[in-house]
Amino acid sequence: MTTTKTALVTGANKGIGYEIAAGLGALGWSIGVGARDPERLAGAVDRLRTAGVDAFAVELDVTDDASVRAAAELLEERGGLDVLVNNAGITGGMPQDPTSVGIDVMRAAVETNVFGVVRVTNALLPLLRRSSSPRVVNLSSTVGSLTYQADPGPEAGPIALGYSPTKTYLNAVMLHYVRELEGTGVLMNNVCPGYVATDLNGHSGPRTPTQGAAAAIKYATIDDDGPNGGYFNDEGRIPW
Numbered sequence: 001m002t003t004t005k006t007a008l009v010t011g012a013n014k015g016i017g018y019e020i021a022a023g024l025g026a027l028g029w030s031i032g033v034g035a036r037d038p039e040r041l042a043g044a045v046d047r048l049r050t051a052g053v054d055a056f057a058v059e060l061d062v063t064d065d066a067s068v069r070a071a072a073e074l075l076e077e078r079g080g081l082d083v084l085v086n087n088a089g090i091t092g093g094m095p096q097d098p099t100s101v102g103i104d105v106m107r108a109a110v111e112t113n114v115f116g117v118v119r120v121t122n123a124l125l126p127l128l129r130r131s132s133s134p135r136v137v138n139l140s141s142t143v144g145s146l147t148y149q150a151d152p153g154p155e156a157g158p159i160a161l162g163y164s165p166t167k168t169y170l171n172a173v174m175l176h177y178v179r180e181l182e183g184t185g186v187l188m189n190n191v192c193p194g195y196v197a198t199d200l201n202g203h204s205g206p207r208t209p210t211q212g213a214a215a216a217i218k219y220a221t222i223d224d225d226g227p228n229g230g231y232f233n234d235e236g237r238i239p240w
Helices: 015-025 038-050 065-077 103-128 146-150 164-180 209-220
Strands: 006-009 030-035 054-059 083-086 135-139 187-191 231-233
Touching: 006 015, 006 065, 015 030, 015 038, 015 054, 015 083, 015 209, 030 038, 030 065, 038 054, 054 065, 065 103, 083 103, 083 209, 103 135, 103 164, 135 164, 135 209, 146 164, 164 187, 187 209, 209 231
Parallel strands: 006 030, 006 083, 030 054, 083 135, 135 187, 187 231
Antiparallel strands: none
């Protein structure tokens, strides 16, 4: 009987997602690398395997029901799932001033950043429930904090009506999952990676993807008595 844990990281072909996959893989876990671009996905899996990670490809578009079902079937065939990291996300493009942002931009951001998380989580919960220590980590952001938005400083980020409210929405979604799943052993938390240099911001962030991956790895590996329903960054809890 194998004791190797299996994790799926969505949006893992580059950036923060790739480093989360690498970090969990370094623990000896089997890592499903989720991404929608087959060529980039294959390249990421090859790089991880070269680094000694037990990585496998999961072709996955979080906005597509059939793609998500196929990913769940693949994980079922491989023996199940212990940890889900919902990392895939988009900004929708900037600027996003309320008076000029397109509804299509807002819709696309919600479809990926919120509905995508719900779609993937619901498809994989039957597998997670079979795990002895199931964990779900969602990549949120301090820009989703209404406390920070009400008194804006650096943590509030720029005005971004398409992107920022999706993280507020995701925080609320997480809390409702926690309420429903109470007592099941599934621990779910939201984390902020910080301002990381990625494609989402034109690589303008001061933090590296490895630094940005640290919080997700931490809460993906918490003990059974660890936090549940929290909103964290590297420094601790983020105000709602």
